[in-house]
Amino acid sequence: MLKIENISKSFKTVKALQNIDFEVNEGELFGLVGPDGAGKTTLFNILVTLTHPDEGKAFVGGFDVGKDYRKIKEIIGYLPGQFSLYADLSCYENLDFFATLYGNTIEENYEIIKPIWRQLEPFKKRRAGKLSGGMKQKLALCCALVHRPLVLFLDEPTTGVDPVSRREFWDILKELKKKNITILVSTPYMDEASLCDRVGLIQDGKMLKIGTPTSIVNDFSGMLFSMRTNDMYRIIKQLSQCNADFTYYPFGQHLHIATPNQEETDKVFNFLEQTGDKKREMKATKPTIEDCFIQLIRGKMK
């Protein structure tokens, strides 16, 4: 459904995107995961035909983003990173407006927005600008869906959204997927990666890795240990004295320690034993997408 071929784009001296190359299949939920400034929005702008790449080609539903932009606009729904509905129109008026733009009526495609719209219905006369953050996102999603697009582009729909509302939003995406809508979604939250069919990890305009969440985790190289501690700051300071090839970082209530091999692992274990921390439990642990991301960006810095 989406074909991105070797896309590059620069703004003055900043290389916003460098040789981005991947495909998204029909009905797939693909996550673009990376921090602010990674190039996610630039890639979205190219795919929704708001800007041109310097190099490379891209196709949406088989249409060329360079030539067939009118056709592409008909088959896509786009939720930009910034709130972009009419703040002075009511919820209902916004929805009606977007339906009319595409020559549709709300009734025609009501079925697809129904589960989301039902949550908004009590507020349908409220002005969009007066909604809470989570509600705004739900309305924006309705407006992007009301013409029944084949592909949905969601640029950071959950940034700044609390964990409960984030989970609700992802539940909605799962429902949409069942209706065979192809979804490209970007997010800075690493934990959301595991909710996608496939993800691309992106930073500084470069794709670090593409794959299913499972395959990315399986590609983690070396060994990873987790140590539970209430004394994070002290242990971190202590580990900075340890002379081994390893990395360590806090991970919630645990400290994660990554080593390339058994030899380095032994060095770290011995060090901890010498410093009197031997009683601390170090357990081998399964890496998460966040561990993988950290490993990838550290690898790049070397």
Added chain:
Amino acid sequence: MMNMTNTLSEHSEPSIIVRNLTKKFGDFVAVNDITFEVKKGEIFGFLGANGAGKTTAIKMLCGLLYPTSGEAYIAGYNAFTQGKEIRKNIGYMSQRFSLYEDLKVTENIELFGTIYHLPKKILKERMNQIITRLNMESYADDLVRSLPLGQRQKLAFATALVHEPEIIFLDEPTSGVDPLVRREFWNMIYDAASKDVTVFITTHYMDEAEYCDRVCILADGAVQLIGNPEDLKQQLNVHNMDEVFFKFVKR
């Protein structure tokens, strides 16, 4: 309200004292009768869903919004009558606004130092310290706009501390930054706290809630829960702060 507060050490005077603090906008109660204390050098996580009243509460604590009723003392100053003194003794940083992008790194530090009336000599010393500590020598004269987001956030944090305030308020400081920078940022937080700076922080990352000495969960403007993450998890019989959050926010 469930109160699971650990007994704070008696000898140190709390940095923040909040008693029955309330803010109403017309009929709407944005902050409803909240009570807590934060001791010096503590890292206090202030959690809640969007619209729970966090921002309104922080504005009152920063002396930017006049409370409707209750009591609040920030760094020893009264939030009702001494807003100006409060603002002099706190630092503030948020994801949205913290530095002037059109000014150089050095100009930003100078601006904040001057706003807080730092003597020139001390300002110069602290500027050098900040730039050395953040390894920013090579781009001290660059516009802040040209810095990577992570560097910008670290600089914003250091700048918010330039006048050595007793308390720093951090409003979602790590939103959108990469996982490595997020951790470097927390290192800076630990470092500040170890020097007795009181850290009052909001975040939507529940792994960061684990790094706090204590957290407070706000819902519908009221305090639902306060305590040390470890104790809260034990008492609620859950594995992590994410689950704690869900128990108290999802109804």
